[in-house]
Amino acid sequence: xxxxxxxxxxxxxxxxxxxxxxxxxxxxxxxxxxxxxxxxxxxxxxxxxxxxxxxxxxxxxxxxxxxxxxxxxxxxxxxxxxxxxxxxxxxxxxxxxxxxxxxxxxxxxxxxxxxxxxxxxxxxxxxxxxxxxxxxxxxxxxxxxxxxxxxxxxxxxxxxxxxxxxxxxxxxxxxxxxxxxxxxxxxxxxxxxxxxxxxxxxxxxxxxxxxxxxxxxxxxxxxxxxxxxxxxxxxxxxxxxxxxxxxxxxxxxxxxxxxxxxxxxxxxxxxxxxxxxxxxxxxxxxxxxxxxxxxxxxxxxxxxxxxxxxxxxxxxxxxxxxxxxxxxxxxxxxxxxxxxxxxxxxxxxxxxxxxxxxxxxxxxxxxxxxxxxxxxxxxxxxxxxxxxxxxxxxxxxxxxxxxxxxxxxxxxxxxxxxxxxxxxxxxxxxxxxxxxxxxxxxxxxxxxxxxxxxxxxxxxxxxxxxxxxxxxxxxxxxxxxxxxxxxxxxxxxxxxxxxxxxxxxxxxxxxxxxxxxxxxxxxxxx
Amino acid sequence: xxxxxxxxxxxxxxxxxxxxxxxxxxxxxxxxxxxxxxxxxxxxxxxxxxxxxxxxxxxxxxxxxxxxxxxxxxxxxxxxxxxxxxxxxxxxxxxxxxxxxxxxxxxxxxxxxxxxxxxxxxxxxxxxxxxxxxxxxxxxxxxxxxxxxxxxxxxxxxxxxxxxxxxxxxxxxxxxxxxxxxxxxxxxxxxxxxxxxxxxxxxxxxxxxxxxxxxxxxxxxxxxxxxxxxxxxxxxxxxxxxxxxxxxxxxxxxxxxxxxxxxxxxxxxxxxxxxxxxxxxxxxxxxxxxxxxxxxxxxxxxxxxxxxxxxxxxxxxxxxxxxxxxxxxxxxxxxxxxxxxxxxxxxxxxxxxxxxxxxxxxxx
Numbered sequence: 038x039x040x041x042x043x044x045x046x047x048x049x050x051x052x053x054x055x056x057x058x059x060x061x062x063x064x065x066x067x068x069x070x071x072x073x074x075x076x077x078x079x080x081x082x083x084x085x086x087x088x089x090x091x092x093x094x095x096x097x098x099x100x101x102x103x104x105x106x107x108x109x110x111x112x113x114x115x116x117x118x119x120x121x122x123x124x125x126x127x128x129x130x131x132x133x134x135x136x137x138x139x140x141x142x143x144x145x146x147x148x149x150x151x152x153x154x155x156x157x158x159x160x161x162x163x164x165x166x167x168x169x170x171x172x173x174x175x176x177x178x179x180x181x182x183x184x185x186x187x188x189x190x191x192x193x194x195x196x197x198x199x200x201x202x203x204x205x206x207x208x209x210x211x212x213x214x215x216x217x218x219x220x221x222x223x224x225x226x227x228x229x230x231x232x233x234x235x236x237x238x239x240x241x242x243x244x245x246x247x248x249x250x251x252x253x254x255x256x257x258x259x260x261x262x263x264x265x266x267x268x269x270x271x272x273x274x275x276x277x278x279x280x281x282x283x284x285x286x287x288x289x290x291x292x293x294x295x296x297x298x299x300x301x302x303x304x305x306x307x308x309x310x311x312x313x314x315x316x317x318x319x320x321x322x323x324x325x326x327x328x329x330x331x332x333x334x335x336x337x338x339x340x341x342x343x344x345x346x347x348x349x350x351x352x353x354x355x356x357x358x359x360x361x362x363x364x365x366x367x368x369x370x371x372x373x374x375x376x377x378x379x380x381x382x383x384x385x386x387x388x389x390x391x392x393x394x395x396x397x398x399x400x401x402x403x404x405x406x407x408x409x410x411x412x413x414x415x416x417x418x419x420x421x422x423x424x425x426x427x428x429x430x431x432x433x434x435x436x437x438x439x440x441x442x443x444x445x446x447x448x449x450x451x452x453x454x455x456x457x458x459x460x461x462x463x464x465x466x467x468x469x470x471x472x473x474x475x476x477x478x479x480x481x482x483x484x485x486x487x488x489x490x491x492x493x494x495x496x497x498x499x500x501x502x503x504x505x506x507x508x509x510x511x512x513x514x515x516x517x518x519x520x521x522x523x524x525x526x527x528x529x530x531x532x533x534x535x536x537x538x539x540x541x542x543x544x545x546x547x548x549x550x551x552x553x554x555x556x557x558x559x560x561x562x563x
Numbered sequence: 564x565x566x567x568x569x570x571x572x573x574x575x576x577x578x579x580x581x582x583x584x585x586x587x588x589x590x591x592x593x594x595x596x597x598x599x600x601x602x603x604x605x606x607x608x609x610x611x612x613x614x615x616x617x618x619x620x621x622x623x624x625x626x627x628x629x630x631x632x633x634x635x636x637x638x639x640x641x642x643x644x645x646x647x648x649x650x651x652x653x654x655x656x657x658x659x660x661x662x663x664x665x666x667x668x669x670x671x672x673x674x675x676x677x678x679x680x681x682x683x684x685x686x687x688x689x690x691x692x693x694x695x696x697x698x699x700x701x702x703x704x705x706x707x708x709x710x711x712x713x714x715x716x717x718x719x720x721x722x723x724x725x726x727x728x729x730x731x732x733x734x735x736x737x738x739x740x741x742x743x744x745x746x747x748x749x750x751x752x753x754x755x756x757x758x759x760x761x762x763x764x765x766x767x768x769x770x771x772x773x774x775x776x777x778x779x780x781x782x783x784x785x786x787x788x789x790x791x792x793x794x795x796x797x798x799x800x801x802x803x804x805x806x807x808x809x810x811x812x813x814x815x816x817x818x819x820x821x822x823x824x825x826x827x828x829x830x831x832x833x834x835x836x837x838x839x840x841x842x843x844x845x846x847x848x849x850x851x852x853x854x855x856x857x858x859x860x861x862x863x864x865x866x867x868x869x870x871x872x873x874x875x876x877x878x879x880x881x882x883x884x885x886x887x888x889x890x891x892x893x894x895x896x897x898x899x900x901x902x903x904x905x906x907x908x909x910x911x912x913x914x915x916x917x918x919x920x921x922x923x924x925x926x927x
Binding site: 207209 | 643648711
């Protein structure tokens with residue numbers, strides 16, 4: 038009896054030992070590599086396409102006046118929109134988080150709400166309001182309006198989490214409030230500014246619908262136009278090559294500016310809540326800032342969509358058609374958001390906890406994939422499925438993979454920010470208490486960064502709801518999402534028939550945007 | 564002549580009263596400790612002095628210059644008051660050298676020399692200067708915070724529980740080093756703490772705070788041996804509080820007739836305080852406890868808890884002193900902390916003597 042007990046014990050120990058050894062595999066790193074390899078597919082496609090085209094044709098297609106023109110447009114768009122968006126987002130974030138502005142909570146929500154309006158609906162609203170709008174100025178205006186919340190969210194979250202003791206220390210060292218802002222607060226917002234700025238810039242490079250409406254040509258609009266005329270032509274592929282180069286440059290710039298500093302709070306205990314600055318007589322002028330932002334980013338779309346809905350009356354509400362589109366959009370958005378977030382976890386964790394050259398490279402490939410226009414990712418997946426695995430061509434699987442690749446950066450940015458704020462000491466404490474690495478991770482960092490993960494998922498789902506080009510190319514036959522229906526109707530200048538779809542997309546995005554807003558508040562423990 | 568003058572300072576947070584009218588004078592070059600349980604308003608007081616918040620009423624003046632009163636308010640960055648926060652509050656995005664030199668202008672004269680000098684003064688290795696705050700230990704971070712505040716040459720330095728995050732040994736040595744350093748520099752200091760031994764050993768003047776008001780302000784000695792009431796007595800250390808009758812300038816207690824320290828006019832008291840170290844226990848091997856000499860007290864050791872340098876003994880009185888109603892006054896066993904060496908064992912009989920004076924407590 039005793040000997041058999043002893044043997045069982047021994048076996049148990051050996052088994053446990055073996056299991057422990059097996060768990061020492063760096064699963065997070067492995068996961069990050071697998072996700073990165075997948076993310077490399079579209080880039081690989083572009084490179085292979087360049088090689089197959091041949092150098093002389095490539096040179097012919099790239100070095101021509103048209104490409105120069107597109108380059109100037111794209112560069113100007115990014116250089117103007119990102120700083121303007123950052124300034125607007127910073128002003129709004131400061132007013133809503135650090136001043137005693139009346140109704141700060143409402144303004145804060147209204148600063149996030151424009152995310153519920155798809156970029157091309159913003160454009161549609163402005164064009165139908167002022168039909169003559171076109172060119173760079175219009176592009177910059179609508180882009181700032183459509184994308185500043187991507188900067189507002191991380192900046193306001195970071196502002197809320199800043200330890201006010203630092204600002205107290207700086208002012209006790211003789212710094213005026215303005216100097217405290219520039220020397221202490223602003224440097225602390227660097228991660229938020231870089232992450233948000235990169236996100237906005239990548240959207241500018243990848244957006245098609247917004248610029249299509251106002252006839253402003255960027256690389257992406259040119260690629261889609263080429264693609265639509267010649268399906269899989271070398272001209273579109275070469276433009277994609279140039280676009281990829283632009284993304285690489287953006288990425289390099291962000292990496293240089295972001296630096297490697299630590300921003301988590303040094304010291305123990307919980308931070309005191311920041312005080313709000315009393316605006317005094319400045320209250321009224323300051324109220325104009327959020328008011329103007331809300332009027333431009335929400336008032337205009339509501340006004341125009343509302344006008345078309347009234348003009349269209351009840352006939353535009355074809356319920357059978359709309360219901361089908363709604364259901365399909367929901368399923369795709371939720372699946373895609375989940376895939377993007379889960380795929381982002383290993384990458385986000387590795388980049389905060391085990392940063393290194395390889396990891397930066399891997400992360401960079403994910404950004405590149407996410408910055409490619411939906412059309413390029415879709416084109417790559419179309420080509421690969423048709424050539425290698427025809428069974429997957431135009432299936433739910435393929436389109437969800439495409440969404441995962443496209444929206445990985447969104448999930449990554451918010452996950453990375455929230456993991457950076459979760460102290461590594463907790464993770465160590467959990468392993469110290471006997472949790473194996475993955476369980477320790479789950480019990481501490483992943484739990485703590487759950488709000489960030491939820492925010493990332495919501496952001497991705499939001500993007501998918503409003504995604505157009507990749508959906509059109511990859512979706513199984515018979516799919517007609519809200520965005521597709523909207524685009525088709527407004528393409529036929531049937532603005533009234535398009536209006537219900539715009540309204541539904543906005544209404545559907547609102548709860549997700551609300552979730553995003555609430556989670557960003559909760560992230561700061563409120 | 565005092566450097567800092569607080570008059571009638573009040574501060575409310577909504578319905579919560581944080582400060583309920585405080586007065587305090589701090590002499591130039593002195594060290595004051597403000598001690599009290601958490602939530603008593605001591606951090607609020609510090610924030611008002613530093614200028615992070617404005618008082619609801621009352622005035623703050625430093626060296627005759629009004630910092631805050633009913634008509635105006637000088638913001639923190641114009642006050643020249645140094646601050647070392649609980650966990651240092653170092654700027655995580657700057658190196659140690661940049662942290663220390665933060666308040667100096669970027670092109671200040673001899674900036675680098677001064678940073679090195681300050682680091683030397685607070686005992687930081689110059690190799691640390693290139694590092695980042697999170698690479699330093701807690702004690703080193705506090706040194707950096709101190710150097711950073713010293714760089715501004717403040718006349719008044721506020722220390723907000725700066726030693727509470729450090730381990731016991733380090734805490735004592737840091738406290739001593741900081742006290743000496745500030746004294747040499749001639750900087751008036753206010754320390755906020757919840758640790759009474761820290762307050763007593765650090766300061767020339769101690770203020771015990773409770774519910775937004777000072778219970779008592781005085782020298783450490785005064786507060787320890789002549790606390791105004793039971794709360795102050797027990798907050799600053801172990802205390803034996805005995806019911807007593809005050810007769811002819813003496814207190815009749817269960818420990819016999821005790822000499823008073825001049826606080827006999829507080830007749831209403833009815834309670835006197837002794838510090839446990841005033842009670843002497845002598846081993847008595849063949850004591851006749853049934854028929855003791857008058858005025859001699861015996862006790863039996865009920866419990867003895869050894870804790871290294873000290874041990875705690877609980878003694879039950881075996882007889883009552885010779886006056887009539889002493890038995891009525893007599894009460895619970897005495898709990899005394901002794902030196903750990905040669906403490907009587909459980910069951911032993913001891914003779915009890917009291918040295919020094921008893922102090923009459925005010926009724927709360």
